[in-house]
Amino acid sequence: xxxxxxxxxxxxxxxxxxxxxxxxxxxxxxxxxxxxVQYPGEGLQLLLKATKADDKGSNKGFEATYRKETTSFHxxxxxxxVSDSAVYFCALSDRKGGATNKLIFGTGTLLAVQP
Amino acid sequence: ETGVTQSPxxxxxxxxxxVTLRCSSQSGHNTVSWYQQALGQGPQFIFQYYRxxxxxxxxxxxxxxxxxxxxxxxELNVNALELDDSALYLCASSQDRGGETQYFGPGTRxxxx
Numbered sequence: 001x002x003x004x005x006x007x008x009x010x011x012x013x014x015x016x017x018x019x020x021x022x023x024x025x026x027x028x029x030x031x032x033x034x035x036x037v038q039y040p041g042e043g044l045q046l047l048l049k050a051t052k053a054d055d056k057g058s059n060k061g062f063e064a065t066y067r068k069e070t071t072s073f074h075x076x077x078x079x080x081x082v083s084d085s086a087v088y089f090c091a092l093s094d095r096k097g098g099a100t101n102k103l104i105f106g107t108g109t110l111l112a113v114q115p
Numbered sequence: 116e117t118g119v120t121q122s123p124x125x126x127x128x129x130x131x132x133x134v135t136l137r138c139s140s141q142s143g144h145n146t147v148s149w150y151q152q153a154l155g156q157g158p159q160f161i162f163q164y165y166r167x168x169x170x171x172x173x174x175x176x177x178x179x180x181x182x183x184x185x186x187x188x189x190e191l192n193v194n195a196l197e198l199d200d201s202a203l204y205l206c207a208s209s210q211d212r213g214g215e216t217q218y219f220g221p222g223t224r225x226x227x228x
Contacts, residue, residue: 004157032215034216036219042221042222043119043121043205043219043220043221043222044158044205044207044219045219046216046217046218046219049215049216051215089157089158091157093215101163101209101215101217102148102160102163102171102173103148103150103158103160103207103217104160105157105158105159106157107155107156107157108155108156108157
């Protein structure tokens, strides 16, 4: 079945460092891809999304490009801040089985940014 | 615009008991999905409700059941609680069952002793 694989954390960076969190997926068909962020003690917030190959999602300085040829959707940010410390989840939407649209998540990557 | 809300925020139950969790969808959304997030894991899809009907289910036993009301709010019921049911339960709403973008509530943290 469909699945998402993320790089294991934790990822520890100094403030203003460059961030990459790798995400690859397995899917039959053409899923949409998402990055969600979870701050401590909170639910998930949508960070960005891309709905087709070569689309780039971006928000709050974060970017990810839907690469069909490598089945990847890596998250990047040029300069991280302490406030970016959170768990990041890569997810795909699974439309198989009709109109049900469920999200399939990776296991999450903890990012810790030190001042 | 009101976001997704869930209640209660925390809950402690004992094994064998039953629990009901509640969710109010975002304004304008008619589809609600429930997910279970075990500690250190990504959320797992439980089921989805669209216009008061179940519209897809993940790999969870029948003791996990749900309801959706005419105002599109929803309940998740879990019977015969087991220790492994301890998790964060997340509700997400979307605009129509085909709506790909799901917006999540803050979750209910359930501890089963």
